[in-house]
Amino acid sequence: MNQNEQKKAAAERAVAYVEEGQVLGVGTGSTVDFFIDALAGAGLRIPACVSSSERSSKRLQERGFRILDPNEIDGIGVYVDGADEIDPGFNMIKGGGGALTREKILASMAKKYVCIADGSKAVRILGHFPLPVEVIPMAVHAVARRLEAMGGRPVLRDFTTDNGCKILDVHGLFIQDPAGLEREMNQIPGVVTVGLFAQRKADVLLLGTDEGVVESTRASA
Numbered sequence: 001m002n003q004n005e006q007k008k009a010a011a012e013r014a015v016a017y018v019e020e021g022q023v024l025g026v027g028t029g030s031t032v033d034f035f036i037d038a039l040a041g042a043g044l045r046i047p048a049c050v051s052s053s054e055r056s057s058k059r060l061q062e063r064g065f066r067i068l069d070p071n072e073i074d075g076i077g078v079y080v081d082g083a084d085e086i087d088p089g090f091n092m093i094k095g096g097g098g099a100l101t102r103e104k105i106l107a108s109m110a111k112k113y114v115c116i117a118d119g120s121k122a123v124r125i126l127g128h129f130p131l132p133v134e135v136i137p138m139a140v141h142a143v144a145r146r147l148e149a150m151g152g153r154p155v156l157r158d159f160t161t162d163n164g165c166k167i168l169d170v171h172g173l174f175i176q177d178p179a180g181l182e183r184e185m186n187q188i189p190g191v192v193t194v195g196l197f198a199q200r201k202a203d204v205l206l207l208g209t210d211e212g213v214v215e216s217t218r219a220s221a
């Protein structure tokens with residue numbers, strides 16, 4: 001299977017995790033696009049969705065799904081989203097599509113996070129993929145200097161997020177302590193969200209591979 005076929009296979013498998021009658025959390029990205037299409041074809045009874053981006057909301061609405069503001073609900077049963085990298089402990093780098101802040105909010109509201117990805121996303125150590133950091137526009141230079149002092153090489157993305165903020169993609173990191181780095185970067189004034197998901201990890205991983213979809217559950221310890 002090529003990369004897109006792996007994404008599609010993982011996305012289609014995720015439909016089995018959707019709980020009928022419950023509000024569904026939907027992330028952002030090319031793998032999630034496949035998921036939305038598969039969901040639309042499945043004919044499940046889904047009262048509404050909350051989504052992590054304008055892009056996904058639009059795709060969902062075009063396929064007949066109702067979108068709610070997360071402020072209108074108390075929690076999410078299942079949240080389905082992709083990842084840019086995921087390590088054996090299910091720590092992730094996310095935000096390649098720029099939706100990291102809303103993704104982190106929805107992931108934090110969800111009982112179960114189902115991660116869908118192609119095989120290239122599974123890594124031993126996070127950091128080959130540049131780490132996205134969403135930043136308040138007036139703090140871009142100050143935050144970039146702090147990230148450089150931490151050993152990274154931040155590059156400003158030519159992009160404005162759905163929240164009106166900017167993204168610094170931090171190259172050159174070799175992330176041996178994802179939770180520690182997430183905490184440390186979160187403390188930098190002007191940082192909205194770090195695209196490291198080490199405090200709220202995925203619970204289930206559906207990984208598309210040449211041999212089919214490999215399904216695994218995070219060890220709770």
Ligand SMILES: O=C[C@H](O)[C@H](O)[C@H](O)COP(=O)(O)O
Nearest residue numbers: 029030031082095096097099
């Ligand atoms: O902001 C985007 C998200 O974190 C995506 O889940 C991530 O970038 C993976 O995207 P894709 O499914 O396109 O590889």
